[in-house]
Amino acid sequence: MNSSSPIRAIVTGHTRGLGAALAEQLLARDVAVLGLARSRHASLKQRFPALLEEIELELADSTRVAQWLATDALRAFVSGAHTVLLINNAGMVQPIGRVEEQDAASIATAVSLNVATPLMLASALAAASPDASDRRIVHISSGAARKAYAGWSVYCATKAALDHHARAVALDTNRALRICSLAPGVIDTNMQAEIRGTDIEQFPMREKFEDLKRSGRLSTPEQAAAQLLDYALSDAFGKTPVADIREMAKSA
Numbered sequence: 001m002n003s004s005s006p007i008r009a010i011v012t013g014h015t016r017g018l019g020a021a022l023a024e025q026l027l028a029r030d031v032a033v034l035g036l037a038r039s040r041h042a043s044l045k046q047r048f049p050a051l052l053e054e055i056e057l058e059l060a061d062s063t064r065v066a067q068w069l070a071t072d073a074l075r076a077f078v079s080g081a082h083t084v085l086l087i088n089n090a091g092m093v094q095p096i097g098r099v100e101e102q103d104a105a106s107i108a109t110a111v112s113l114n115v116a117t118p119l120m121l122a123s124a125l126a127a128a129s130p131d132a133s134d135r136r137i138v139h140i141s142s143g144a145a146r147k148a149y150a151g152w153s154v155y156c157a158t159k160a161a162l163d164h165h166a167r168a169v170a171l172d173t174n175r176a177l178r179i180c181s182l183a184p185g186v187i188d189t190n191m192q193a194e195i196r197g198t199d200i201e202q203f204p205m206r207e208k209f210e211d212l213k214r215s216g217r218l219s220t221p222e223q224a225a226a227q228l229l230d231y232a233l234s235d236a237f238g239k240t241p242v243a244d245i246r247e248m249a250k251s252a
Helices: 017-028 062-069 073-078 103-127 153-170 190-196 206-214 221-232 247-250
Strands: 007-012 032-036 052-057 081-088 134-140 177-183 241-243
Touching: 007 017, 007 073, 017 032, 017 153, 017 221, 032 073, 032 177, 062 103, 073 103, 081 103, 103 134, 103 153, 103 221, 103 241, 134 153, 153 177, 190 206, 190 247, 206 247, 221 247, 241 247
Parallel strands: 007 032, 007 081, 032 052, 081 134, 134 177, 177 241
Antiparallel strands: none
């Protein structure tokens, strides 16, 4: 690990989609990255052996996450950093469908991955990095946090929880900690393919997302990651606890 790096970043779900793009671009900026996911990235470690550390962790299992947080691994990673950045990126859109169709175990898994783990990591990071003069937490939110969609009651609720968590944490009297629940726009990832493959009876808005794909209005993970990181590392970050990267780009 490159101990001289003044910035350290933790990225959840760093093996694919937006998470992979975020990790790759941080590493390219010479930022040390701790990637947390159920598996390891196929090539990033080979390209950035001194900067990337990976932990295989089932992020939807709150008990396992708590056990890992009880170790000294997080504190060791952030030790000596001037700026520490946590990006809570990992998430899932399932279960999709009417409330009576949702499986109880699937609901519990989604709430664990989308809400419990980000909140646990945020708390742990704040406690583990008391010497860092600049601590930043990014929850990857969604337009679904701010607008209800039929069939997405669990996804909407879990993303809204991240928004409200950020609002409340921003009220804490901690000047060294900034937080924002940030919607990254609609990105061409596996999750979008999963949405387009959903039965229209379960998700009546499917045609809207099919049209976004057909018309080329989806951002690439690389485009979204660049915008997100530029904002997350800027002086403006944290001035508002809930934001949309598309609006930030317009006002820049």
